[in-house]
Amino acid sequence: MASLPQERRSRTTLAAIAAEAGVSLPTVSKVVNGRPDVAPATRARVERLLHEHNYSRGALRRHHRSGLVDLVFNGLDSPWAVEILRGVEEWGATHSTGVAVSAVRHGDARPASWTSALASHDTDGVILVTSELTGAQLGQLRSAGIPLVVIDPVNPPPPDIPSVGATNWAGGLVATEHLLALGHRLIGAIAGPGDYLCSVARIDGYRSALERAGVSFDPGLVRHGDFHHEGGFARGGELLDLPGRPTAIFAGSDQQAFGVYEAARQRGLRVPEDLSVVGFDELPVARWASPPLTTIRQPLAEMGRTAAQMLGELVDGAPLRSTRIELSTELIVRESTAARAARPSQHPS
Amino acid sequence: MASLPQERRSRTTLAAIAAEAGVSLPTVSKVVNGRPDVAPATRARVERLLHEHNYSRGALRRHHRSGLVDLVFNGLDSPWAVEILRGVEEWGATHSTGVAVSAVRHGDARPASWTSALASHDTDGVILVTSELTGAQLGQLRSAGIPLVVIDPVNPPPPDIPSVGATNWAGGLVATEHLLALGHRLIGAIAGPGDYLCSVARIDGYRSALERAGVSFDPGLVRHGDFHHEGGFARGGELLDLPGRPTAIFAGSDQQAFGVYEAARQRGLRVPEDLSVVGFDELPVARWASPPLTTIRQPLAEMGRTAAQMLGELVDGAPLRSTRIELSTELIVRESTAARAARPSQHPS
DNA sequence: ATCCTCTCCGAAACAGTTTCGACGTACCCA
DNA sequence: TGGGTACGTCGAAACTGTTTCGGAGAGGAT
Incomplete structure (x- = not known):
């Protein structure tokens, strides 16, 4: 069986990893699940292989709908964020989907990318709000087959990543x-x-x-x-x-x-x-x-709803319909604006 | 009801359900996963048995940490809620736990309790914020073995449910x-x-x-x-x-x-x-x-953090330390208060 | 050397999922 | 009416992954 090297490229299975690492399948399973009874050296070897093949919770799990969507904010310290959240949550409530909220912190000591956190609880898709998106992160998502929708991207996203914004x-x-x-x-x-x-x-x-x-x-x-x-x-x-x-x-x-x-x-x-x-x-x-x-x-809430809607279609395997949606803005006149006073404090001219 | 009550508590396995329903194990698996190729009659029969035994994603999964906590708000339309969310999310980020946010809507047409939504993505625990808690909901949670912590309860919670509030x-x-x-x-x-x-x-x-x-x-x-x-x-x-x-x-x-x-x-x-x-x-x-x-x-964020902390201990199986925590409030004097004017009810001009 | 203990690992039993083919029924067409 | 086709339904078998449990081996104490 060791004669065929093709075995490992076709599918990333625990058995394949085990064979390559020279250990048994259960041992690999223990490493994946963080069980204690694995020698550090063995654990390291298996983990390295796991990472090389970037094993993601089983290839068969790929088709399993977890009913969970991740919403990643760049900082959670604004009422702005809640409005988006409301929209996404509304969509989730009517589509029996949970919304896992997390925030990336730029000044954080832990540079661990949010994508790694996603791995712990398998998610159906990600909505990223006003955050940067590095190529590495994108690669992780792609290889894990997790769809992504961006709201108000800071840098222009790749053409195959849909985004939602306002005019x-x-x-x-x-x-x-x-x-x-x-x-x-x-x-x-x-x-x-x-x-x-x-x-x-x-x-x-x-x-x-x-x-x-x-x-x-x-x-x-x-x-x-x-x-x-x-x-x-x-x-x-x-x-x-x-x-x-x-x-x-x-x-x-x-x-x-x-x-x-x-x-x-x-x-x-x-x-x-x-x-x-x-x-x-x-x-x-x-x-x-x-x-x-x-x-x-x-229309912040609607932007959230729209993004969630697009993500839902992507999760269902539908093709991408439009890569960029801009919802329209609207002037709302209240009392903080008035005609310039007859004698405003004129600058010397 | 004809069978011994011990039987279903001890081992609720798909195979047992299959035997009882007179179908094969794979068929039961399909019903659980909502696969299409099951006849309606068969599906109904299996589902009834599943419900009777209240099968919950495998008895062995009971010990599996999903790394997800549910945060349920009574309406999400207030900046108040974000502050709580921030606290819970911070705790989650440092404990590799996701935070699934949802909102109950009192005027909603769907009277489906939020507890049913919890079943879709298995959660480690629930933090309930300013919401009512019916006995039925509590029963569902208890039978599912899901710990609960309440923030700012509207009605006094049962003595075994910990709550967090402010003075x-x-x-x-x-x-x-x-x-x-x-x-x-x-x-x-x-x-x-x-x-x-x-x-x-x-x-x-x-x-x-x-x-x-x-x-x-x-x-x-x-x-x-x-x-x-x-x-x-x-x-x-x-x-x-x-x-x-x-x-x-x-x-x-x-x-x-x-x-x-x-x-x-x-x-x-x-x-x-x-x-x-x-x-x-x-x-x-x-x-x-x-x-x-x-x-x-x-201290809203801290209330969130505290509640999450307590929930974390409960999830880990630690005994309940205190049933009620009140964090202290503090007067912050700014400019909206002043000594009563000499002639209070007159409009000065 | 002998015994004990403790760590680490895998064989085997177990739980659950997916594939694929068999069987039966309904429907279409000659 | 008869034959063929399509489809829905189900289970055997193969597969993936998890857990238990026992045994091998290292190291230490006597």
Whole structure:
């Protein structure tokens, strides 16, 4: 039986590994299940082979539906994330599928990729939210046959990976046009992290709106935040301390908008009388802020539902219908924006 | 029922079921896995037997750790929930355990209990958050041998079910004492849903603080909200429209506090000059509200971590150490509370 | 040397899944 | 009506993986 080397390439079975490692099948099984009674040397040898063949819980398990989908966030510290989660969970509830939530932490000491965690509880598919995707991770997923859908990818995903997002560019455009229509000409903008696709799209929309209106784009009025309160507060403060203080700020996200609120409040500036603010996301809090926030609605829950839907089809073996879906954004006007005051604090011109 | 009860407890194997149903073992396997090629009549017969013996993925699997814990929320529509989730997820990440999130929906058409959903992907344990727990559900869990930990139970759980909460009573007391110390005497309160334990505890604390200060408790100043923005807005509006308008409101939750903000703003009342507001929870937004919210910190993430920790011990078969843990709350003073104005009920201009 | 103990491993029994072919029935067509 | 075809249903056998249990061998104590 040892004469045929083809044996091992055809199927990755415990017996094959056992033969190659020169041990018996039960011993390999014990290694896989972390049983104690295996000598360290033997364990290491088997594990190395296991890893070489990247054995994934049995080739036959490949067709077993576990009824579980993994939802991986890049940080779980935003109400933003819950909205996505709600959408995915709703889909899961109506399709008898569990949703396992996890968060990758960039600053974490353990550089272990989230893909390794997936192996412990076998998952039917993965939805990755605003996270980077390395080639190695992709390779792991592919070899394990686990479908993947990305929401708001930070870097453009490979063509065979479907992604779901919102019309961020159009949203940035509409937000800025709204401010322009109110008479504002000095409009600041706070982007998200510079490497997020959705962030640059929004700022591009902002710039296009300015240019279409014949207002020159001033790079000094654009800052990069972190999409959180802190970033909005710090960057917003910088903008408000500028000699030519903007009369309006496109905050890039709702949370940043609230940071801007606070920066304005601390400087004795009123919203919207002295400063108009537009957010992005339409978190539930936006309607309840003081004053209620004018913002760009992004159908977060629906994005989650859509991604889950696509993933479900992929899990069922359906072919990929579309590789990229962008759900439309919408301007929601509330009370944080107003026409530019007759005598705003004019910058010296 | 004709067979000995010991028999089915000792060994519920597919082969036994097959023999009893008069079919072969593979056929039973197909039924369990939902394979299509089984005649409806046969399937029904086998399923009935399966249910009678309540076969649960093999008796040997009983000791198999799936590395998955279920976190069941009563509605997922609050930033409150994410904080809990974060705590549980953190624990899961460091204990190579996945966290499956689901939400029960009270108004849902499908009255199917969440416990049935648990059966699909076998779970090591359940953390239930602010939800009711029927005896039937408890029975299902017990018979399946799935440990349970409850966070903020709505009704007092049975003595053998551990629960985690916060010192709600003390929080309500401290919040109210803070307002009393600022000179307020007409203090409104907005509770959560009347049947929530945490809600009544907070209001009891509020009442005790009043009584200890020699201020008479006026039931007309207490309203029942829903812990959400809407409730705070509606009930807060009612309080503010009272003839003897309160000069301070203990909002019962941060979200209700923001609802009160909006109710006050619509009436031209300023916070804190005309109205002091205290929240409860210390959601991340509280620090970024306009004005920043004075609130009672509830260590939500730590509550999640603690519950997960307890559940982990239970899963490992450790004995129950304590049946009830209350983590301490803490007053965080920001800018939404101020000393009572000299002429409280007048609009300053 | 002898005995004991403890670690490590595999033979065998066990549990469950999948493949594949047999059997019977229903349906279609001449 | 008869023959052929298609399909649904089921089980024998082969397969994958898990657990138990006993035995070989190393090392230590006497």
